[in-house]
Amino acid sequence: MKKVLYYDCFCGISGDMNLGALLDLGVKEDYLRHELSKLNLDDEYELQVKNDNKKGIAGTRVDVVLKNAAHIQKNEHHHHSHQHQEAPTSHESDNYHTHHAHRNLKDIENIIINSSLNNRVKELSLAIFMKVAEAEAKVHGKSLHEVHFHEVGAVDSIIDIVGAAVCLDYLNVDKIIASSVQVGGGFVKCAHGIIPVPAPATVEILKDIPVKSGIVPFETTTPTGAAILAANVAAFTDHMDFSIEKTGYGIGHSELEIPNVLRIYLGYEDKDVKRVDQYILETNIDDMNPELYGYIEEKLFAQGALDVFKTAITMKKGRAATKLSVLVNEEKEKNVLDIIFRETTSIGVRKYKVEKIMLPRDFEKVSTQYGNVTVKNAYYQGEKVKYKPEYEDCKRIAIEKNIPITRVYREVSKMMEDNN
Template identity: 65%
Template sequence: MKVLYYDCFCGISGDMNLAALLDLGVPKEYLIEEISKLKLNYEYEIKIKNDIKHGITGTRVDVILKNQVHNHEHVVEKALDNHQHVHINNDHHEHDHSQHENNNHSNNHEHDENHSHEHDHSHHENHSHSHEHIEEHNHLHKENNNHEHHHRNLNDIENIINSSDLTENVKKLSLHMFMKVAEAEAKVHGKTLYEVHFHEVGAIDSIVDMVGAAICIDYLKVDKIMASPVQVGGGFVKCAHGLMPVPAPATVEILKNIPINTGIVPFETTTPTGAAILAANVQEFTQKIDFSIKKIAYGIGHRDLEIPNVLRVYLGEEQKAEKIEEQYILETNIDDMNPEFYGYVEEKLFGKGALDVYKTVIFMKKGRPGVKLSVLVNEQCEKDILDVIFDETTSIGARKYKVEKIMLSREFSKVKTKYGDITIKKSYYKGKLAKYKPEYEECRSIAKEKNITLEDVYKEVYREASDI
């Protein structure tokens, strides 16, 4: 089974995820070609290059907005994710100097990778950089006509994705991630899904991050996606709504029910886009790595921190044998007991811990019809089961033999139906979903309560669970 594992020791953002998956082996030409199917190329440019943080080499991705105003007084507004720091490399931009002069900017700077400019540190949060980075948590983006940047809502994004030539799976993955953000933003701001304007997540660079994630995940064709607990950072982040605690409200809403770590650095290390990528795609969050690692890759972040600002991902293989348990069969042949007693005896056996009880019609010596009572047990309940057999039946002896029980791995989940949430049991073989079925007792209760047939309930569950 092919496994993708996210090691989020320094959190995750949309651009770090994209960089890590490219570093893992997704061809950059493939990503650029596929993402061009959104037909938004006129709005952005993707820069992909090798980079290094704290001696760790990896891939860095910059999604650059075309026609973006560059302000030499240290305010360039570019959001990679909701509430994320923004870093622009000087060597990635051409500047309209007449525009800079009109805005009273000085244009006689010499830009050099190893030169550090003097900045107003209120915009830098006391960080120094080896080349000019401009960081600002302001969410009002401007184009070079100085108008406010257009913020798309969920309907806009759905139209862009659904009208594209992307594969159906990529569309489905992309929309699932955007829905995670929309649900969080709607709850935080007290709005409906389609009232929410995504601000930065609706900006083109974050659309590229989200849809790019779907393209890369689809390309890798992994059987399972896992992740470590997510480091979110600490302190406060400045955004359009003012100072927000880290993790920002939208981020923590998305990460609900997901294990997190906090405070490794006094900055935001996980953004809403990064959180949505994990929440929508990861099946298991664990620190346990019980698969063989075949490839390691790094997505380089844009911040200079005390720890490496990188996202590490593993591509591995999991050889997961089906679960085998040693159990026992206790059985006895009965030909002289009132048949009415069998139902009562079965209830008592299950009550004492029997794993399974079944009856087989047999013919005994001299042609007498009888019943073979078989009980599957483990060592812990064996004595109690024998007590029931000898106390409650006419048996005067029982056979015992060891068996191996081979079980598919199982998990339970809820399916939303028009009759309410109903539990289904899913069984996996060789790491893949082999079958699933509704829980009988829940369906039975609903059928009685609603005065409908049991078959109607089952049909509704299978209809709603068809895309599992």
Template identity: 65%
Template sequence: MKILYYDCFCGISGDMNLAALIDLGVSKEYLMEELSKVNLNSEYEMKIERSVKLGITGTRVDVKLNESSHSEEEHGHDHQHHHRKLKDIEKIINSSHLSDKVKNISLGMFMKIAEAEAKIHGKSLYEVHFHEVGAIDSIVDLVGAAICIDYLKVDRIIASPVQVGGGFVKCSHGIMPVPAPATTEILKNIPISTGIVQFETTTPTGAAILAVNVEEFTSKIDFLIKKTGYGIGHRDLEIPNVLRVYLGKQERSEKVEEQYILETNIDDMNPELYEYVQERLFEVGALDVFKTPIYMKKGRPGIKLSVLTDEKGEKDILDVIFEETTSIGVRKHKVEKIMLNRDFSKVKTEYGDITVKKSYYEGKLVKYKPEYEECKAIAKEKNISIDKVYKAVYRQDLN
């Protein structure tokens, strides 16, 4: 498995991200060619060069604007205040000749910032003006990030906890505490550290890159490091102002995820309600729900309700349990879930094409099964037993 890991010991900004990924191996020529598809070339110039920061050699990126701009310092370069709205950004990206994948990644990052700005300023999503998002160099940073991520073709993106810095930062709205309100909003539910320097080390643009693309935030590195890249920041600090990225390989083919089991013992609820509770739990994102008959104190029969979830889904799961059941307390256990790699493909049978889920262990196909709902629909339509549909799939050679 190919891994991209962000080591954010001095935070992350849009230009540092571009620099680090170029240093890691993204072709400069490819990046420039793809960015030209956004049709903003006349408004900026990009300078890419080797640079050194406190003895660390890496790549530095400067986006220079070709027209007058208002000055707003963010990692050492000026930001232009085109007061664009989200619809303007969507039009620029959707009308470009970028691939659909790059468009979707780009729009996801812009939407993340837009949601934060709208909440902070108390306006609707499409009403708020975006100084940060609307600036030409921010467009280059975010679309460029999507291009680089697509170019690297990694299987998984991981990051360390994010250093956000400290002190205060000057922006269009005045003096703001670090992390800036937009950065704080974007980094919700993401582990951060603060105060390593009295400077804004993570910008809203950098925060959005991580929030949208990173699957897991952990200091644990359980992969082989194959290559390292350094994105050099613009300001001189007491520590190396760089973003370090790793390209790694995970030897094991199975995917390991940290998840949680939330469970509660219930002995005073109408059993008819469990089906409804289970449906609600799956609706809000539960990964699995199961019920175990138990005997509680004084010999009372009860049910242990267990729910498997990830960190993001925990709050919604708790809402359902406390609102829809008689539970007044929940136990929480961290677990590791080991999953085989899997993919889906269509198999031709005498009853039509049927989707099959294949599972692989150490690169070898070890098991497969047809999708139940499709088999059920075919059995009803053709008035045959569902067993015949299953057997028609298993007769095929899927190796």
């Protein structure tokens, strides 16, 4: 069974809510404190952990309190009531002032690299920080080294991010998944004036990640929270397909119409089958030379189509036609559409989502008297239930040896049966 972690971001995500949810899920508080002490920053902050409740949902609340802070405005724009400031630097509250040093990216890298944290925690921490740094640089039109960090370099953000890496390393899951990310809505006041939610750095970090907005007129996802997801999540989907073992709730600081909490599930994914969301693009064609379909199919596969098939249909007024159907991932959709609209006579395409259920499979080379042939094996409940020789290998051997291709298939089947 594959161990999975699922972020349910129905009310967004922030650094402190993430720490709270992971502790609530089962990460030992003493372990987290011990690992964070390896940063040698204990004289700059205090980690406060307590049980809390939002709209009847019990969970864990985490606050990183700066020991040298002259004043912390509780109602600053990140979640509107977080007691500590988060990344990024460009949205510092007018009412937030501290005496701690504003560290830059190099300072942060030195703190992490020179610590006694294990290498995986260091790598995860640096990857999350880099997501924020790259967004900051893009938003301000500067290079990474030109960006001067305030909140990102603050101790509380360091604890949020390194703490996330420590907890994820502790849980040691096989896969991290997340829902669409709720970013909230409205406007917030910051040092630069009134800006829309989500903040520019948050938008930059969440590029190519599915988001939702407007559930409440507040900033529900902070740059730190967005960076934690962007650096660690393997897939984003609102479809949960695993067995839940534990649930953790990280309590936020705002009083909203919905519970201001982050929910994280720990569960197990069934390895017997794999489920993925894909799309069917289809179009009816009645005015194209049929000889072109072979050429078009080759181009579609070259551009990332997962499958291409044709169906004979009868259109209105009795016109014979062909329905061209293409299975594709979301990432390759535009490439496939380009081929359809440029290379066929189609002027419109239908699109719908499908769920594909696949057996686990692997490939092996089988040695026959005619040469090596690649064979695809499929498994169900841990047992090999199917195998299939790769057509191109069999075709190549048949041509080279001048023998019927069926003989090659029979030879592969014989070798597979003997080996089993």
